Each structure stands twice: as C-alpha cells, then as structure tokens.
Amino acid sequence: MTDLAPDTILSVRDLRTWFKTKRVTAKAVDGVTFDLKRGQTLAVVGESGSGKSVTSLSIMGLLARPGAIESGEALFRDSKGAAHDLARMGPRGFRKLRGKEIAMIFQEPMTSLNPLYTVGDQIGEMIALHNDVSRDEARKSALDMLRHVEIPDAANRLDDYPHQMSGGMRQRVMIAMALSCNPSLLIADEPTTALDVTIQAQILDLLRRLQEQFGMSILFITHNLGVVAEIAHEVVVMYAGRVVEHAPVVPLFAKQKHPYTEGLLACTPNAERDLDPAGERKALYSIPGTVPPITNLPPGCAFEPRCRYSISACTKVPPQLEPAGPERLSRCLRSAEI
Amino acid sequence: MLRAALNRLIGMLTVMAIVVTIVFIIVRVTPGDPAAVMLGPDANAADIQALRQRLGLDGSIIQQFISYIGGILRGDLGQSIFLGQPVTTALWMRAEPTFFLTIFSLSIATIIALPIGVASAYWRGSVFDQVMTAVAMFAASVPSFWLGLIFIQTFAVGLGWFPTSGYGGPYSSLGDRLYHLILPATTLGIVSSALIMRFTRASMLDVLNDDYVRTARSKGMSEWRVVVRHALKNALIPILTVVGLTAALLISGAIVTETVFALPGVGNLIVSAVLRRDYPVIQGALLIVAGLYVLVNFLIDMLYLLVDPRVRY
Ligand SMILES: Nc1ncnc2c1ncn2[C@@H]1O[C@H](COP(=O)(O)OP(=O)(O)OP(=O)(O)O)[C@@H](O)[C@H]1O
Ligand SMILES: [Mg+2]
Numbered sequence: 001m002t003d004l005a006p007d008t009i010l011s012v013r014d015l016r017t018w019f020k021t022k023r024v025t026a027k028a029v030d031g032v033t034f035d036l037k038r039g040q041t042l043a044v045v046g047e048s049g050s051g052k053s054v055t056s057l058s059i060m061g062l063l064a065r066p067g068a069i070e071s072g073e074a075l076f077r078d079s080k081g082a083a084h085d086l087a088r089m090g091p092r093g094f095r096k097l098r099g100k101e102i103a104m105i106f107q108e109p110m111t112s113l114n115p116l117y118t119v120g121d122q123i124g125e126m127i128a129l130h131n132d133v134s135r136d137e138a139r140k141s142a143l144d145m146l147r148h149v150e151i152p153d154a155a156n157r158l159d160d161y162p163h164q165m166s167g168g169m170r171q172r173v174m175i176a177m178a179l180s181c182n183p184s185l186l187i188a189d190e191p192t193t194a195l196d197v198t199i200q201a202q203i204l205d206l207l208r209r210l211q212e213q214f215g216m217s218i219l220f221i222t223h224n225l226g227v228v229a230e231i232a233h234e235v236v237v238m239y240a241g242r243v244v245e246h247a248p249v250v251p252l253f254a255k256q257k258h259p260y261t262e263g264l265l266a267c268t269p270n271a272e273r274d275l276d277p278a279g280e281r282k283a284l285y286s287i288p289g290t291v292p293p294i295t296n297l298p299p300g301c302a303f304e305p306r307c308r309y310s311i312s313a314c315t316k317v318p319p320q321l322e323p324a325g326p327e328r329l330s331r332c333l334r335s336a337e338i
Numbered sequence: 339m340l341r342a343a344l345n346r347l348i349g350m351l352t353v354m355a356i357v358v359t360i361v362f363i364i365v366r367v368t369p370g371d372p373a374a375v376m377l378g379p380d381a382n383a384a385d386i387q388a389l390r391q392r393l394g395l396d397g398s399i400i401q402q403f404i405s406y407i408g409g410i411l412r413g414d415l416g417q418s419i420f421l422g423q424p425v426t427t428a429l430w431m432r433a434e435p436t437f438f439l440t441i442f443s444l445s446i447a448t449i450i451a452l453p454i455g456v457a458s459a460y461w462r463g464s465v466f467d468q469v470m471t472a473v474a475m476f477a478a479s480v481p482s483f484w485l486g487l488i489f490i491q492t493f494a495v496g497l498g499w500f501p502t503s504g505y506g507g508p509y510s511s512l513g514d515r516l517y518h519l520i521l522p523a524t525t526l527g528i529v530s531s532a533l534i535m536r537f538t539r540a541s542m543l544d545v546l547n548d549d550y551v552r553t554a555r556s557k558g559m560s561e562w563r564v565v566v567r568h569a570l571k572n573a574l575i576p577i578l579t580v581v582g583l584t585a586a587l588l589i590s591g592a593i594v595t596e597t598v599f600a601l602p603g604v605g606n607l608i609v610s611a612v613l614r615r616d617y618p619v620i621q622g623a624l625l626i627v628a629g630l631y632v633l634v635n636f637l638i639d640m641l642y643l644l645v646d647p648r649v650r651y
Contacts, residue, residue: 062552091561099558106556111549115648116571126557161647177557 004075004083009185009217010036010059015072015087017051017058024295028054028067030241033321036185036234038077039211041218043232043249045225045264049291051241052221053107056187059086059219060104061094076102079184100130103183105191107221109171113162119146119173120158123180130181145176150202167194175203182214189221204230225268229253237261240302241294243321247328257330259307259338263287301332309334339650342643350636357628362406365621366399375615392417415622420614425622429604435505436603438519439526439595440588446527447534448581455538456570459546462539470535478532482591486525486598493521503600522599526591530584537580541573548572575646582638586631 004011017029029051036042044052057063059074074086078101084093098104106112113122123142127133133141139158146154149172162170171194178186188207192200208231210216220231228235228249235252237245237260245258256262266285289306298304300315307314313333324330332338373389374381390396397405409415415425458467494502500521506514545551546569554568555561593605600606604623611619643650 060556062555064547064552095558095560097558098556104556106549106553108549112553114550114554114568114572116646125559129557129559163648174553 004077005035006077007037008035008075009038009077010219011073011075012055012059013073013075015055015058015074016070017054017063017067018070019067021066026295028241028294029058030294031072032236032238032241032243034234034236034243034246036217036219038184038217039215040233041207041211041220041231043220043222043228043235044238045221045223045228045235046238047223047264047291049240049294050238051294052223052238053189054241055238056104056189056219056221060098060102060187061086061089061091062104076185099126099183100181101183102185102187103178103181104187105171105174105178105189107189107193109167109174109194112174113170115162118159118161119165119170123173123177126177126180141180142176145180146173148179149173149176149206151176168196168199171195172199172203175206179210183216185217185219187219187221190223191220192227193222193224200227201230207231225265237264240291240297242302242331243329244303244331245324245329246321247325251325251328257324257328257335257338258303258332259309260287260303262338263306309338339643342650343640346636346639346643350632350639353632354629357632358407358410358625361621361624361628362403364624365617366402410625415625416618418611418619419616421616421619425618428607428619429622429626432602432604432607434603435515435519435601436589436592436596436605438516439523439592439601439603440585442519442523443526443530443588444581444585446523447531447584450527451531451534452538452577455535456542456565456573458535458539459542460565462543467539474532474535477528478536480529482525482529483594483598485529486522486595489521489525490599505601505603518599518601522595522601526588526595530588530591534577534580534584538573538577541576542569545569545573571645575642578638578641578645582634585634589627589630589634 012032012034015029015032016027019026019028032051032055034042034044044055046052054063054067057067058069059076063069069087072087076084076086076097078084078097084097086094086097089097113119117125120139120142123145124135124138127141128135128138131138131141143154143158146158151157151169151172157165157169162173165173171191175188175191178188186207191207192203195203204227207218211218218231220227222228232249234248235246236243237258239260245252245256245261247257252261253265256265263285264287267287269284287306292298292302292305298315300313300317301307301310301319304310304314309332311334319331319333321329321331322335324332324335373386373395377385377389387396395402413426415429417423418425418428421428454470458470461467490502494500501518503518505518546565548569550572551564551569554564559567592603593608595601596603596605597609604626607619608623608627610616611623
C-alpha cells in the first residue's frame with residue numbers, strides 16, 4: 001500500500017469482483033489492473049457487459065448484492081496525500097471520501113436523481129454535506145454549478161423536479177452535482193451517452209477545462225471511441241471482465257495490439273472513411289458473434305471465438321496481459337504479429 | 339397543486355353522493371316494511387302508518403329521496419326510535435371513543451410497523467428480519483378479540499395497571515377516558531401493524547435498489563440519511579395507501595373491539611341499533627362510517643400530493 005507512486009491517484013491491482021449466487025459465479029471483473037495518474041484521464045472502453053460499470057462501482061464501494069470484491073486492491077491517494085485501499089474500506093471511511101474526494105456520474109440519467117427533491121435541493125445537499133455553508137449559500141453554489149454545465153435558464157430550473165427535465169438535462173444535473181465539491185477523482189460512467197453530439201462536445205470541453213483548472217483526474221467509461229480520442233490520455237480496453245489492451249491514446253489509435261481493439265475501432269462510424277468521394281457508403285464493419293456469457297467463458301482466450309487471428313493455441317490456455325511495445329500491454333498470443 | 343387538490347375534492351364529493359344514494363336504496367329495498375318489522379306482528383295499521391310517516395317512508399320514492407337529501411344537507415339524520423334523541427346527537431355522543439381509538443391504534447400500528455419494516459428491509463435475510471417476519475405472521479393471524487382478552491387478563495385483571503373495560507364514568511376527566519383506551523388501542527395497533535410492517539418492508543426493498551439511492555450514497559452522507567431521507571420518503575408513497583386502508587379497517591373493526599372492551603362508541607351504537615332494528619340510527623351510522631372511509635381516502639390523496647411532486651400536475 002505504501003508503494004503507490006506519488007503521481008498516481010488511483011491504482012487498481014488485480015481487482016476481482018464476482019457475483020456469487022448458489023448456482024453460478026459471475027466473474028464480472030476478473031483481475032483488472034490499471035493506474036491513473038494525477039491530472040490525467042484514463043478511458044475504459046469495451047462492449048456492453050464487459051465489466052466497466054462493475055469496475056467503477058467496486059472502486060466507489062457501491063456494489064449491490066450479490067456483487068462483492070473477491071480480491072485485489074484499489075489504492076487511492078486523497079488530496080492530503082494519504083493512501084487508502086478502497087477495496088477494503090468500510091462505510092465510515094467511504095463517507096469521508098465520497099462526494100468530496102471521489103465523485104461519480106452514473107450511467108443512468110433517467111433514474112439516478114431522486115424524484116422527490118428538486119435538482120437545486122439535490123446539488124445543494126452535496127455542497128452542504130462537504131462544506132460549512134448555509135442553505136442559501138448552498139443554493140447559490142448549486143445555481144453556479146447549473147450555469148457551469150450550461151443549463152439554459154438555470155435560475156428557473158433550480159426548482160424543477162427531475163421528471164420535469166429531459167434525459168440530457170438530468171445528466172447535466174448529475175455532472176453538476178458530481179463536480180460541485182471539486183473532487184480530485186471523477187468517475188464518469190458513460191456521462192455523455194444520453195446527450196446529443198453538440199452537448200456531448202460541450203460537456204467534454206467542460207470536463208477538460210475543469211481538469212486543467214483543478215488538476216482533477218478522470219476515470220472515463222465509455223464505449224464510444226470517438227469520445228476516447230477527445231479526452232483520454234490512456235486507454236484500457238476491457239473484454240469479458242478482463243483488460244485486453246492498455247496503451248496511451250495516440251499509439252493506440254495508430255496501431256492496435258489486440259484483435260478486439262482493432263475490431264472495436266473498425267466498428268466506429270467514421271464519415272471520412274466510410275463515405276468515399278463518390279458518395280458510396282461502405283458496409284460498416286462489425287465484430288462477428290457476441291460476447292460470451294461471463295459465467296461460461298471458453299477455456300482459452302475469451303475473444304477467440306470471434307477473433308480472425310485465432311490459432312489452435314488460442315483455444316487452450318488463457319493468454320496473459322504482456323508488454324507489447326513501449327508503455328503498452330496486450331492480452332494476445334499473437335500481439336507481436338498484428 | 340391547488341388544481342390537483344380541487345380535482346380530488348370533487349372526486350370525494352362525487353363518491354359521497356353515490357354513498358348517500360346507495361344507503362338510501364339499501365334501506366328502501368330491505369325486505370318488508372321497516373315500520374311493520376319494527377313494530378312487530380301485533381301492531382295495528384294505524385300505528386304502522388304513523389311510524390311510516392315519522393320515518394319519512396310515506397309519499398313517493400322521489401319525495402322520500404328529496405326529504406332525505408334535504409335532511410342530510412341540514413345535518414338532520416332523523417330521530418332515533420329507541421333512544422329518544424336525534425340520530426346526529428346519538429352518533430356525536432359516541433363519536434369520541436371511536437375517534438380516539440382509531441387515531442391511537444393507527445398511530446401505534448404505524449409507530450411499531452415503520453421502523454421494524456425499514457430495518458427488516460435494510461438487513462434483509464438477517465436473524466432480525468426472520469424473527470420479525472414470524473412475529474408479523476403471528477400478529478396478523480391473531481384475532482383482535484382474543485388478543486384483547488389476553489391483554490385484559492394480563493394487564494388489567496392480573497397486574498391491575500389498566501381498567502378492564504368501559505370508558506370511565508359520566509364525569510371522568512379526558513385523561514381518565516383516554517387511559518381507558520390504552521389497552522384497546524394497543525390491541526388494535528398490534529394486530530393491524532403486521533400488514534403495514536410487511537408492506538413497509540416490501541416497499542423499502544424495492545426502493546433500496548433504486549439508482550437514486552446509490553446516487554445518494556455516492557454523495558458521502560450517513561447511511562441513516564440515505565435510508566430515511568432518500569429511500570424511506572420514496573417508499574412511503576405506497577405505504578400511505580396501506581395506512582389509509584388500515585384506518586378504514588379500524589373504523590369498521592371498532593364494532594368488535596368496542597364490544598370486547600365495552601366502549602360506548604359508534605360501533606357499540608351500531609350493534610345495539612341493529613339488534614333493535616333502529617333504522618334511522620343504522621342509516622345514519624352507515625352514512626357516517628362510509629363518509630369517514632371517503633374522508634380518509636381523501637386525506638391520503640392530499641398526503642400523496644404533498645409527498646410526490648409527480649402527481650401535482
Ligand atoms: N447484480 C448482478 N448480478 C449478476 N451479474 C451482474 C450484476 N450486475 C452486473 N452483472 C454482470 O456483470 C457484467 C458486467 O456488467 P457491467 O454493468 O459492468 O457492464 P458494462 O461494461 O458497464 O456494460 P454497459 O456498456 O452496458 O454499461 C455483466 O455480464 C453483468 O451480467
Ligand atoms: Mg455500464
């Protein structure tokens with residue numbers, strides 16, 4: 001725990017989060033490791049069900065039963081320099097960190113706000129929890145935050161209930177709330193998925209600005225590689241609960257060292273590439289097959305059944321996450337060849 | 339908000355009008371001539387005719403209905419045949435024990451049920467939860483008269499802490515009268531707490547898994563605050579309905595309890611009126627009990643409006 005590098009704010013090490021029931025064990029996160037440097041953005045990408053949300057909920061200590069951390073560490077350095085292992089933290093410890101040190105934006109904007117309180121109340125509550133302020137001051141700060149996330153006519157929306165707002169507006173309220181106490185780590189689970197592209201760009205811009213201003217670190221979860229290119233410094237690609245590729249953003253987009261990453265990138269719509277000058281559309285690539293159920297993974301590489309580089313060795317033993325170039329890791333037997 | 343409240347008010351008045359009509363019809367379609375039934379087989383025609391007149395049973399059905407509605411609007415429910423006083427006076431004199439009994443037992447039921455239900459849901463599957471589930475099953479299946487008799491035997495006869503029955507003498511103070519209600523209210527409260535408890539548990543279980551509860555936890559507040567301010571308030575919305583239902587059940591259940599504890603309440607009045615075929619009293623009591631039902635539902639609707647912004651359109 002003492003070996004947390006000073007420039008690292010979050011170090012997740014061999015994290016395993018399993019959902020155990022009497023009949024099956026779903027290994028939703030199975031040995032995930034990554035470091036997030038202070039002031040940087042680490043993007044976690046992967047298809048639906050790959051374990052991105054479970055990873056973030058494990059870090060926040062918000063897993064719902066039967067989910068529980070089986071083993072591993074999630075070391076976090078707070079703004080005062082003290083290190084904590086979030087994987088072993090109790091509710092009391094979390095109470096001091098959540099909101100103030102680590103804030104989270106959830107994936108579900110429609111249901112993540114309490115329907116019985118106004119958005120002003122809900123943002124104000126967060127501010128009042130961590131700052132010694134009066135009701136009026138909390139309300140004023142809440143209004144400032146709503147303006148920050150560019151909610152039109154913010155003064156009048158402050159007393160709106162969530163059901164009076166669209167999904168995009170609610171997501172912005174969630175973002176405003178998460179940022180309201182200047183957290184040193186922001187965990188953003190698909191924060192822009194519910195937003196239209198112009199708003200998405202504004203929000204990404206806002207996050208980047210706040211990052212520069214306050215040195216906030218961001219764990220950014222998304223399945224949109226376009227967004228990754230906009231905001232991330234480093235990228236972790238997950239597949240079936242494991243990290244399959246880990247690389248800085250520029251080299252990753254230049255050259256993928258795992259067939260899954262390659263497939264993901266090929267799946268991303270790209271106007272320039274997909275529409276030739278004559279206006280002919282090329283068929284959009286999609287990875288064949290579907291993600292195998294995590295309760296029933298193949299004995300070898302989990303991606304093997306869908307992989308076009310597959311050889312017989314791939315079906316036998318699961319590959320390890322191994323160096324595949326400077327500062328890069330890949331979980332593929334043939335990463336040197338591709 | 340005001341418009342929604344007004345809508346509910348109009349709804350309540352409509353239901354009341356229907357209730358009033360139904361009570362009118364029920365009394366009219368009872369087989370036989372009420373006057374003849376009341377006076378017995380030996381009565382002569384002149385007496386029966388005189389009684390029909392007193393009961394407002396002569397004249398056409400339309401005329402009867404008009405004078406009946408007119409009476410209700412003036413607050414006149416007719417004259418009791420056996421008590422020698424207006425029905426409204428008879429009801430009013432017996433309203434107090436029933437009113438306090440209902441309020442007290444509902445409060446006791448809620449005070450017992452809410453915290454236990456919430457704790458059961460929060461620690462679902464724990465020993466506490468399992469024990470409370472068994473206790474609730476027991477409480478729900480115990481007849482209130484049996485529990486009442488046990489309580490009388492133990493706390494009134496045995497320990498002598500409480501009076502065994504009645505509502506004090508005619509000149510006893512309010513405090514003394516309320517003291518007489520402790521045992522019956524506790525009995526009714528315990529019996530009716532089971533339903534509210536189970537419902538609270540189920541409602542809380544639903545809500546505790548909701549996304550906004552997770553959001554609340556992510557803000558760094560105490561578990562107490564998460565549970566009470568964010569979860570319980572949402573869970574209360576369906577619980578309110580059950581509390582309202584329980585209130586309605588308590589009003590009608592007063593008949594049994596008042597008999598066991600010999601309380602001079604509306605329930606007791608109804609029982610004796612039925613035994614003596616005192617039609618005006620039966621009709622009046624029916625109206626009042628039905629009216630209370632409707633009123634309780636209306637109050638629950640108003641609470642909904644207060645708690646849930648989504649229904650305040
Ligand atoms: N409560 C639960 N019980 C059992 N399995 C669960 C539970 N919650 C999540 N899982 C499993 O964990 C795996 C990872 O889920 P997770 O929500 O982390 O995916 P994700 O990467 O966030 O996907 P998405 O892009 O759809 O948000 C899934 O296979 C899911 O079935
Ligand atoms: Mg997710």
